[in-house]
Amino acid sequence: MKTKAAVVYEPGKRIEIEELDLDGPKDGEVLIRYTYAGLCHSDLHVVTGDLEARMPIVLGHEGAGIVEEVGPGVTRVAPGDHVVCSFIPNCGVCRYCATGRQSICDWGATILEGYLPGPRFPLTGPRGEYGATCMLGTFSQYGVIHQNSAVKVDDDLPLDKAVLVGCGVPTGWGSAVYTAKVTPGDTVAVFGIGGIGINAVQGARYAGAKNVVAIDPLENKREKAMELGATHAFATADEAQAAITEMTRGQGADSAILTVDLMTAEVVAAGFNAIGKGGVVVVTGLNKLMEPTIQLPGSILTLFRKDIKGSLFGDCNPTYDIPKILGLYQAGDIKLDEIITRTYTLDQVNEGYDDLLAGKNVRGIIVHEH
Numbered sequence: 315m316k317t318k319a320a321v322v323y324e325p326g327k328r329i330e331i332e333e334l335d336l337d338g339p340k341d342g343e344v345l346i347r348y349t350y351a352g353l354c355h356s357d358l359h360v361v362t363g364d365l366e367a368r369m370p371i372v373l374g375h376e377g378a379g380i381v382e383e384v385g386p387g388v389t390r391v392a393p394g395d396h397v398v399c400s401f402i403p404n405c406g407v408c409r410y411c412a413t414g415r416q417s418i419c420d421w422g423a424t425i426l427e428g429y430l431p432g433p434r435f436p437l438t439g440p441r442g443e444y445g446a447t448c449m450l451g452t453f454s455q456y457g458v459i460h461q462n463s464a465v466k467v468d469d470d471l472p473l474d475k476a477v478l479v480g481c482g483v484p485t486g487w488g489s490a491v492y493t494a495k496v497t498p499g500d501t502v503a504v505f506g507i508g509g510i511g512i513n514a515v516q517g518a519r520y521a522g523a524k525n526v527v528a529i530d531p532l533e534n535k536r537e538k539a540m541e542l543g544a545t546h547a548f549a550t551a552d553e554a555q556a557a558i559t560e561m562t563r564g565q566g567a568d569s570a571i572l573t574v575d576l577m578t579a580e581v582v583a584a585g586f587n588a589i590g591k592g593g594v595v596v597v598t599g600l601n602k603l604m605e606p607t608i609q610l611p612g613s614i615l616t617l618f619r620k621d622i623k624g625s626l627f628g629d630c631n632p633t634y635d636i637p638k639i640l641g642l643y644q645a646g647d648i649k650l651d652e653i654i655t656r657t658y659t660l661d662q663v664n665e666g667y668d669d670l671l672a673g674k675n676v677r678g679i680i681v682h683e684h
């Protein structure tokens with residue numbers, strides 16, 4: 315069948331809309347009609363080349379849709395099911411899945427090559443085989459994904475909101491709840507209030523933090539953070555540092571969660587300085603794979619017994635956490651409607667990312683037309 319998709323052919327170039335051919339689902343695979351996709355900054359890293367992906371690649375790794383057809387051996391979902399896609403597949407049996415760490419499942423190895431096991435490329439077009447970001451490619455009307463990437467959700471959930479639980483919400487929420495392990499009474503600093511950071515704010519608040527300090531140079535982001543659970547908001551790390559010192563009687567924050575768009579050594583140092591003894595810095599935002607974004611005084615790390623932890627997908631287990639977070643949404647404990655700034659058609663994908671770069675959007679959503 316044919317599908318219209320947003321493609322990157324070369325890093326640094328504009329995203330192109332292309333009509334591609336999509337093969338039917340084979341063993342363990344699922345044909346999905348994507349209904350919504352979220353504009354996460356990680357796709358933009360692929361566009362700019364900060365994340366080096368195999369090209370050409372169909373963008374999009376935050377997505378939701380409806381299962382149209384399943385291949386042989388599919389047991390996790392059935393035609394008609396509503397699904398939220400997980401941007402890391404979970405095989406269920408590798409050592410990481412088997413120990414409750416689905417976000418580092420071995421199947422995640424090819425998320426930047428974008429092919430299914432085989433290697434197999436269900437998408438083809440004028441320039442041969444096309445990968446799909448995170449083996450999803452949600453900026454396409456249709457996709458063939460592996461069942462290990464699909465999480466069935468309740469039919470009555472609005473997919474236009476649930477789509478955020480494919481990346482932004484679990485990544486941010488889990489960075490606070492699971493990686494930073496925020497506990498009641500904590501002081502938490504969140505650097506960078508985009509689609510990820512706003513959910514770190516929500517996670518920190520839900521976990522019982524006393525002080526949730528949001529840091530972002532943009533006023534609209536700080537306002538949104540205050541609306542969704544931050545207790546303080548500052549434009550700069552210096553202002554935040556002074557306030558954190560004051561509010562913790564000089565002890566420093568318990569955790570700093572770094573969710574800026576392009577991670578730098580300066581941001582990591584600011585997070586490291588914001589936390590006190592026994593505190594943890596959570597590095598969630600990305601940069602080029604080999605960019606040295608951590609340059610810190612190691613002896614202070616040792617003597618203050620500080621921690622630095624990477625967080626992928628917020629350390630969430632998609633088959634457990636996606637339904638759980640959606641349940642929290644239904645109960646009103648996590649806000650999703652409030653973090654969607656604007657919707658776009660697939661043809662407007664470049665405009666959507668221009669808006670993200672201009673700082674207008676907390677999260678933009680593509681509404682697919684079929």
Ligand SMILES: NC(=O)c1ccc[n+]([C@@H]2O[C@H](COP(=O)([O-])OP(=O)(O)OC[C@H]3O[C@@H](n4cnc5c(N)ncnc54)[C@H](O)[C@@H]3O)[C@@H](O)[C@H]2O)c1
Pocket residue numbers: 353354355356357359481482485505506507508509510511529530531532535573574575576577581597598599600601625626627628670673675676
């Ligand atoms: N680890 C993971 O699993 C994972 C998953 C998804 C996204 N990411 C990464 O997380 C990062 C954030 O993604 P997003 O979609 O939320 O991006 P975004 O563009 O929506 O938000 C980034 C925010 O950071 C702010 N910012 C920039 N520099 C800052 C600074 N020095 N101090 C404070 N704030 C600053 C920006 O104003 C913006 O509001 C990206 O690097 C993305 O690739 C990681």
Ligand SMILES: [Zn+2]
Pocket residue numbers: 354355356357375376401481482
């Ligand atoms: Zn993402």
Ligand SMILES: [Zn+2]
Pocket residue numbers: 404405406407408409410411412416418419420421
């Ligand atoms: Zn696995």
